[in-house]
Amino acid sequence: MQDLLSVIMEPYVFVPLIFPGITVAFLLLLVIIWLERKIAAKVQLRYGPLYVLKPLGGAIQMVADLLRYLFQEPIIPKTVDKLAFIMTPALLFGAAYLPTIAIPVSPTFYAFRNDLSLLIVLALSTLAPIFTVVMGWASNNKFSLIGGVREGYIVVSYEIPMFLSALSMAVLYGSLDLVEIAEAQKGIWGIFLNPVAAITMLVLMYMSTSKFPFEIPEAESEIVAGAYTEYSGILYGLVMGASYVKLYVLSLVFAILFLGGWNPIPGFMANDPLLPGVLLFIKAFIIIVIGAFLRAVYPRFRIDQAMDLGWKTMLPLSIISIFISLVEIMIMGGA
Amino acid sequence: MAVERTIRHIKALATGAKYMLGGHRLTLMYPDDIQEFPDGYRGMIEYDWDTCIKCGLCAMVCPADAMKMYVSKEESEEGKRPVRRPGINYTRCIFCGFCVDICPTNSLKFTKVHDVAFYTFEEQIYPPEKFREGIPKPQYDKEPRKVRAVLDEKRGIRYEPVE
Numbered sequence: 001m002q003d004l005l006s007v008i009m010e011p012y013v014f015v016p017l018i019f020p021g022i023t024v025a026f027l028l029l030l031v032i033i034w035l036e037r038k039i040a041a042k043v044q045l046r047y048g049p050l051y052v053l054k055p056l057g058g059a060i061q062m063v064a065d066l067l068r069y070l071f072q073e074p075i076i077p078k079t080v081d082k083l084a085f086i087m088t089p090a091l092l093f094g095a096a097y098l099p100t101i102a103i104p105v106s107p108t109f110y111a112f113r114n115d116l117s118l119l120i121v122l123a124l125s126t127l128a129p130i131f132t133v134v135m136g137w138a139s140n141n142k143f144s145l146i147g148g149v150r151e152g153y154i155v156v157s158y159e160i161p162m163f164l165s166a167l168s169m170a171v172l173y174g175s176l177d178l179v180e181i182a183e184a185q186k187g188i189w190g191i192f193l194n195p196v197a198a199i200t201m202l203v204l205m206y207m208s209t210s211k212f213p214f215e216i217p218e219a220e221s222e223i224v225a226g227a228y229t230e231y232s233g234i235l236y237g238l239v240m241g242a243s244y245v246k247l248y249v250l251s252l253v254f255a256i257l258f259l260g261g262w263n264p265i266p267g268f269m270a271n272d273p274l275l276p277g278v279l280l281f282i283k284a285f286i287i288i289v290i291g292a293f294l295r296a297v298y299p300r301f302r303i304d305q306a307m308d309l310g311w312k313t314m315l316p317l318s319i320i321s322i323f324i325s326l327v328e329i330m331i332m333g334g335a
Numbered sequence: 336m337a338v339e340r341t342i343r344h345i346k347a348l349a350t351g352a353k354y355m356l357g358g359h360r361l362t363l364m365y366p367d368d369i370q371e372f373p374d375g376y377r378g379m380i381e382y383d384w385d386t387c388i389k390c391g392l393c394a395m396v397c398p399a400d401a402m403k404m405y406v407s408k409e410e411s412e413e414g415k416r417p418v419r420r421p422g423i424n425y426t427r428c429i430f431c432g433f434c435v436d437i438c439p440t441n442s443l444k445f446t447k448v449h450d451v452a453f454y455t456f457e458e459q460i461y462p463p464e465k466f467r468e469g470i471p472k473p474q475y476d477k478e479p480r481k482v483r484a485v486l487d488e489k490r491g492i493r494y495e496p497v498e
Contacts, residue, residue, distance in 0.1 A: 043354045045361040045491070297351035313337075 015111035036292035043296035074233030084138035089238035106276035136227040147226025157310025162204035164318035172325035182261025197321035209247040212295035255283035393434035401427035420463035
């Protein structure tokens with residue numbers, strides 16, 4: 001028992017399996033989908049999920065939904081490409097959660113430290129959209145195909161500006177190492193140094209995970225469920241969870257880049273992974289809740305409006321944010 | 336232009352936040368609270384067997400073919416000629432109230448009951464003999480609170496309990 005616990009507490013086991021890895025991501029899924037529905041209901045003067053555990057306001061609604069997904073028969077239509085159809089949900093979920101391995105939890109607690117860990121996270125997070133496109137093709141359904149193609153359109157319009165604004169922070173801190181970036185924010189957080197980059201990245205994060213103004217690839221009222229139309233049962237549960245997990249990963253990156261990561265943290269606590277991890281999680285959680293709140297406020301953009309925003313507004317803004325970083329380096333005299 | 340749009344976005348978010356923190360809900364918690372309806376509410380229809388003159392106007396005016404004249408067996412055998420009385424089919428009824436309006440002797444009346452569930456399709460068809468027995472009593476798990484909807488200038492709709 002003691003041995004098992006010590007093995008689990010090893011960073012290279014703990015990070016992918018517990019936090020920020022699969023366990024916390026899964027628990028977050030259960031909470032955040034309920035919270036999203038609850039927030040939307042409050043804004044629209046309704047109650048939202050209520051009758052599953054009424055004293056807590058239906059807090060375990062998602063447990064009930066998960067059970068339903070688990071026991072529902074996953075229907076595989078005859079005309080689909082079977083291998084691609086069955087494999088993509090697992091691959092999509094895996095690809096969405098994969099970048100967590102490179103996210104540090106505290107200055108000394110990480111699965112591995114690399115000079116390029118920011119690039120690793122960003123690069124791994126680009127894997128997921130490919131599977132959505134594959135899904136759209138494999139389903140042999142017009143709505144799925146349109147959804148897949150829309151995802152492709154959205155990807156080309158958010159990826160470049162999002163990475164430019166993330167990399168502008170790397171320019172500012174003079175490092176691509178997430179641990180170093182977070183440590184560099186001991187005094188002043190990145191969001192105050194470069195607010196343009198922060199806003200750009202925030203908006204594009206929501207765009208990349210189909211959050212509300214940009215819920216274009218799975219637009220319910222237009223194309224049923226986009227690329228996910230033919231999915232049912234636990235396969236659908238996986239694909240639905242994937243975009244939330246991706247948002248969770250990107251929120252962790254956002255918290256490290258702009259919200260100081262685990263700072264402010266008293267020096268003697270820095271070696272213990274608990275408090276820094278909790279702080280990092282709370283910051284990421286706030287970002288996710290804001291995304292859930294947007295759902296209640298915004299209607300869906302048309303695809304051309306979203307691409308307009310990506311190419312004509314966010315790309316110039318992200319280039320401006322790089323210049324802001326450069327000017328600040330010049331003023332402050334070196335990173 | 337860009338500034339104006341940004342201001343609009345901020346206004347939209349502020350409105351959303353205001354509602355989220357406002358804590359007001361328009362939902363009527365239905366099985367726990369039931370609404371008291373105003374006079375003239377068009378619910379299920381009551382039939383007065385004795386005052387009915389069997390004119391058949393209700394069946395004639397019914398736009399949904401819900402109200403029909405059925406041959407009443409006992410009376411027909413008594414009188415040695417077919418006697419027809421109205422019956423209603425709730426799978427077709429649209430609660431328009433034409434039959435109630437047109438009835439020359441006010442034998443058809445609206446009740447305020449609408450929340451009744453049926454197990455089978457046939458149960459929803461009310462031939463004259465069943466029609467005279469009146470409407471089924473709605474059944475609740477526990478006794479519901481009666482509320483009345485009140486228009487409130489600030490909050491929209493409020494529900495006030497009624498004695």
